[in-house]
Amino acid sequence: MTDTSIEKKGKYYERFDAYSRFLHVLVITSFILLAITGMIIKFSGSGVFQTLSNMMGGYAVTGFIHRFAAIVTFIYFGLHIGYLIRKIKKKNSKFTSLLHGENSLVPNKKDLTELIATMKWFVGKGPRPQYGRWTYWEKFDYWAVFWGIAVIGSSGLILWFPEFFTGLGLPGSFINIATIIHSDEALLAVGFIFTYHFFNTHFRPDKFPMDTVIFTGKVHIDELKEDRPREYEIIMQDPELQKKLGDAPPVFLRRAARIFGFTALTTGVILIILIIYSMIFLYQ
Amino acid sequence: MKKYIPLLFTSIILLSSVNAQSKDDLVCLDCHGDKTFTTTRNGKKVSLFVNGKSFAGSVHEEISCTSCHSDVDPNNLPHSEKLSKVVCATCHETPALHYDRSLHAQAFKKGLSLAPTCISCHTKHEILSSKNPKSRTYVMNIPALCGQCHKEGTPVSGLVNPEERKVLSDYSESIHGEGLFKRGLIVTAVCTSCHTSHDILPHTNPASTINRNNITKTCTQCHRQIEQVHQKVIRGALWEKEPNKIPVCIDCHAPHKVRKVFYDDSFPDDKCMKCHGQKDLTKVINGKAVSLYVDLAQFKKSAHTNNSCIKCHTNISNSKNPVCLNSGKVDCSICHTTQVDDYNISLHGQKHAAGDKTAPYCSDCHTTHNVQSKKDISSPTFARNVPELCGKCHREGKNIATALDESKLGIVANYRESIHGKGLLQSGLMVTATCVNCHSSHRELPKKDPRSTINPNNIAATCAQCHLGVYEDFKNSIHSPNISKTDKKLPVCNDCHLSHEINRVDLSDFKTSIINQCGKCHKEVTETYFDTFHGKVSKLGSFRAARCSDCHGAHNILPVENPASKLSRGKIVETCKKCHPNSNKKFVGYLTHATHHNREKYPYLFYTFWFMVILLTGTFAFFGIHTLLWFPRALKENRRHKELEKKVQEENATKKIAEEYNRED
Numbered sequence: 001m002t003d004t005s006i007e008k009k010g011k012y013y014e015r016f017d018a019y020s021r022f023l024h025v026l027v028i029t030s031f032i033l034l035a036i037t038g039m040i041i042k043f044s045g046s047g048v049f050q051t052l053s054n055m056m057g058g059y060a061v062t063g064f065i066h067r068f069a070a071i072v073t074f075i076y077f078g079l080h081i082g083y084l085i086r087k088i089k090k091k092n093s094k095f096t097s098l099l100h101g102e103n104s105l106v107p108n109k110k111d112l113t114e115l116i117a118t119m120k121w122f123v124g125k126g127p128r129p130q131y132g133r134w135t136y137w138e139k140f141d142y143w144a145v146f147w148g149i150a151v152i153g154s155s156g157l158i159l160w161f162p163e164f165f166t167g168l169g170l171p172g173s174f175i176n177i178a179t180i181i182h183s184d185e186a187l188l189a190v191g192f193i194f195t196y197h198f199f200n201t202h203f204r205p206d207k208f209p210m211d212t213v214i215f216t217g218k219v220h221i222d223e224l225k226e227d228r229p230r231e232y233e234i235i236m237q238d239p240e241l242q243k244k245l246g247d248a249p250p251v252f253l254r255r256a257a258r259i260f261g262f263t264a265l266t267t268g269v270i271l272i273i274l275i276i277y278s279m280i281f282l283y284q
Numbered sequence: 285m286k287k288y289i290p291l292l293f294t295s296i297i298l299l300s301s302v303n304a305q306s307k308d309d310l311v312c313l314d315c316h317g318d319k320t321f322t323t324t325r326n327g328k329k330v331s332l333f334v335n336g337k338s339f340a341g342s343v344h345e346e347i348s349c350t351s352c353h354s355d356v357d358p359n360n361l362p363h364s365e366k367l368s369k370v371v372c373a374t375c376h377e378t379p380a381l382h383y384d385r386s387l388h389a390q391a392f393k394k395g396l397s398l399a400p401t402c403i404s405c406h407t408k409h410e411i412l413s414s415k416n417p418k419s420r421t422y423v424m425n426i427p428a429l430c431g432q433c434h435k436e437g438t439p440v441s442g443l444v445n446p447e448e449r450k451v452l453s454d455y456s457e458s459i460h461g462e463g464l465f466k467r468g469l470i471v472t473a474v475c476t477s478c479h480t481s482h483d484i485l486p487h488t489n490p491a492s493t494i495n496r497n498n499i500t501k502t503c504t505q506c507h508r509q510i511e512q513v514h515q516k517v518i519r520g521a522l523w524e525k526e527p528n529k530i531p532v533c534i535d536c537h538a539p540h541k542v543r544k545v546f547y548d549d550s551f552p553d554d555k556c557m558k559c560h561g562q563k564d565l566t567k568v569i570n571g572k573a574v575s576l577y578v579d580l581a582q583f584k585k586s587a588h589t590n591n592s593c594i595k596c597h598t599n600i601s602n603s604k605n606p607v608c609l610n611s612g613k614v615d616c617s618i619c620h621t622t623q624v625d626d627y628n629i630s631l632h633g634q635k636h637a638a639g640d641k642t643a644p645y646c647s648d649c650h651t652t653h654n655v656q657s658k659k660d661i662s663s664p665t666f667a668r669n670v671p672e673l674c675g676k677c678h679r680e681g682k683n684i685a686t687a688l689d690e691s692k693l694g695i696v697a698n699y700r701e702s703i704h705g706k707g708l709l710q711s712g713l714m715v716t717a718t719c720v721n722c723h724s725s726h727r728e729l730p731k732k733d734p735r736s737t738i739n740p741n742n743i744a745a746t747c748a749q750c751h752l753g754v755y756e757d758f759k760n761s762i763h764s765p766n767i768s769k770t771d772k773k774l775p776v777c778n779d780c781h782l783s784h785e786i787n788r789v790d791l792s793d794f795k796t797s798i799i800n801q802c803g804k805c806h807k808e809v810t811e812t813y814f815d816t817f818h819g820k821v822s823k824l825g826s827f828r829a830a831r832c833s834d835c836h837g838a839h840n841i842l843p844v845e846n847p848a849s850k851l852s853r854g855k856i857v858e859t860c861k862k863c864h865p866n867s868n869k870k871f872v873g874y875l876t877h878a879t880h881h882n883r884e885k886y887p888y889l890f891y892t893f894w895f896m897v898i899l900l901t902g903t904f905a906f907f908g909i910h911t912l913l914w915f916p917r918a919l920k921e922n923r924r925h926k927e928l929e930k931k932v933q934e935e936n937a938t939k940k941i942a943e944e945y946n947r948e949d
Binding site for chain 2: 042050054059062170181191192204205
């Protein structure tokens with residue numbers, strides 16, 4: 001497994017197409033912006049967040065950024081749905097095709113067995129499961145975003161246009177409820193992404209310090225074999241999928257991925273530290 | 285006819301008694317009617333003659349000799365040679381009592397031979413009524429009578445102060461004396477009019493009619509309503525109530541020498557300026573030379589330009605040399621009674637009276653001869669100059685400022701930055717409040733004092749001097765003691781608007797701090813306010829977010845139940861519309877002070893919150909365990925991997941060596 005350029009040729013498998021990668025960049029950017037500007041409001045009593053607010057230009061600017069990022073969120077959500085529809089249409093398959101198969105993100109029985117197997121592996125009572133295209137925690141991440149956008153998005157819209165929604169007949173106290181849901185669900189999302197998602201995907205010892213595949217799109221076939229044996233097997237058996245094998249991503253892309261990725265990771269980690277600090281010292 | 289019988293009897297009895305008396309008296313006159321009847325006392329020949337005729341004409345003609353000489357028994361004559369002294373007090377109780385405490389009696393008791401007794405003035409047997417022109421005590425004769433002892437050159441005059449030696453001649457030249465002697469006015473004042481007849485006391489005695497405190501009363505016996513003549517100088521009421529506040533008659537009209545001239549003329553300013561116009565005129569006070577120079581030109585420009593020196597420097601007397609010697613501090617209360625009254629009540633006045641040298645006196649603020657009207661732009665008391673004037677002492681680094689508690693530091697600096705200070709110093713508004721508008725000019729007192737204008741109970745009225753409209757609102761608000769009867773402390777103006785740091789209410793500084801002001805009393809609602817969007821955004825420094833006053837009003841705060849309240853059912857939509865133009869009936873149901881910690885009050889919020897808490901802790905707990913288990917496992921795996929890789933490399937290396945070895949073979 002020596003890293004010579006000859007060996008790299010044709011050895012990289014494209015896990016994510018450009019469109020998905022672009023959407024994930026949108027997700028990352030808007031999510032971090034929402035997280036920062038949202039936590040500023042949530043922890044407005046904390047001096048750290050007050051300073052952060054002032055650094056960003058005050059509550060009016062952070063409020064604008066928050067709403068702007070919210071729009072970006074709704075946009076990528078729409079783009080992703082469109083992406084799914086196009087995918088179905090391209091294959092001329094039914095909607096249900098999204099629900100089954102190796103490529104589906106819908107949890108199934110296999111995920112449950114893998115979860116149990118993983119637990120056994122964790123405690124040393126079994127081998128590492130033969131993970132496929134999507135592990136159960138990746139599926140959880142995916143649906144967390146779906147759930148998050150639905151819950152945080154809808155409650156956020158109520159908070160954004162309270163007069164409109166109450167005009168439709170929503171009681172005023174629902175604005176209060178929306179506040180609690182919006183804020184705590186956001187705390188859940190931020191807390192989850194900046195700790196568990198970061199660990200599961202980037203900080204775990206075999207990937208540390210980060211996995212750039214979401215930005216470069218490509219993973220070395222040996223790494224894939226190690227990480228997702230089942231997917232590797234499927235690729236090896238399917239010549240159609242083998243077309244996705246290619247050369248290593250260009251240097252500039254790898255470098256850009258590292259810079260962007262590290263920026264995002266660092267921002268997230270700092271934010272989570274600030275949140276924990278504020279929760280411990282200011283909301284006793 | 286019958287009813288006249290008792291009358292007849294009475295008259296007979298009366299007549300017979302008169303007869304009996306005169307009969308006794310005749311017995312006395314048997315001996316004492318003899319002009320040669322004498323006796324020897326202490327080796328001196330003393331006449332014992334009594335002029336029966338004179339006695340018969342005296343006021344005592346109707347009483348017998350024994351009425352006074354009570355130790356003589358007419359039936360047992362000759363009586364003892366040594367009779368006791370006649371006691372006039374038997375009948376003349378009050379005059380005797382007065383005499384008894386008088387200067388005359390005191391001298392007599394000391395055994396001074398010059399001291400007069402009753403008879404010295406009234407004579408013995410030929411006593412006449414004071415209404416009788418022949419009497420020695422008749423008004424026209426009084427000066428002569430008193431003068432017997434008190435005129436110049438008599439032994440008595442040698443005992444008194446030199447300036448009092450000429451009392452009789454001074455008197456006769458005085459307006460009173462002239463009235464008496466030249467115009468024969470028996471209503472004019474004679475010695476006894478001022479000194480009384482019997483109750484003659486030294487002027488130092490507080491009971492004396494010529495005591496400083498009583499002299500006015502004495503003079504006004506005749507000079508009724510004199511205060512009207514003196515109106516420019518004296519406020520009528522003070523004339524009798526607080527004569528110590530004003531110069532008394534004798535301060536201007538020297539006793540015995542009362543002239544019918546205007547006093548100013550007798551002490552013209554030129555006379556003062558002869559000395560005080562000299563620039564090098566000094567006086568040594570506490571070892572320091574103090575200039576006594578008065579710049580007349582400047583004085584002529586002062587507010588007192590029409591006053592003569594003597595009007596203020598009253599304590600001047602011809603008997604002194606110079607006339608103004610030790611005349612003391614000017615008492616401004618002569619004219620400015622109210623102000624000085626206030627000053628005496630004030631902390632400045634109290635401290636000054638207690639001898640505190642740092643406490644200001646009238647002249648410290650108003651200057652002395654240069655005194656200007658507060659309307660004069662150059663006056664230190666002109667509104668724009670007041671902060672500087674008070675700042676002379678009440679500024680950091682000055683003694684008085686450091687003596688005050690530290691929170692009061694920076695008074696002048698803060699005032700300059702305050703809305704009042706900016707109005708005065710930057711916008712040049714003459715109606716803006718300066719120190720004295722709130723603290724009063726002369727009656728400033730610490731706020732703890734219930735009389736103080738800045739006492740919590742009075743501050744609203746003080747501010748209302750200018751902010752009357754606000755006061756009218758406040759008066760009827762829930763914070764007004766008129767409306768809320770409570771033991772708790774109600775807020776007053778400066779609880780929200782700070783005193784010296786008072787700021788524009790539309791600036792963010794004020795808006796940020798107001799929450800803390802309300803929060804001082806309304807702790808819970810303030811805390812919950814900060815749980816809501818409005819509160820959170822204000823904490824980030826927004827002043828556009830609604831604060832207490834934006835919804836509740838500022839001065840006109842009313843309970844929500846009151847239909848006039850901004851938060852009443854009928855008005856709340858309108859109130860929210862100020863910021864939320866599309867506010868509606870449902871929208872105003874937003875709970876602006878909601879908390880998810882109160883299950884009874886806000887069950888929906890409570891349960892939503894706890895649902896979220898469980899969701900969060902559940903998720904975090906699951907993935908927490910997941911990660912904690914994964915981490916060590918992944919580390920182990922990693923290590924194993926690396927070892928494997930090493931092995932493979934080593935194997936490859938041995939293979940290579942073997943291959944090379946084989947090739948060599």
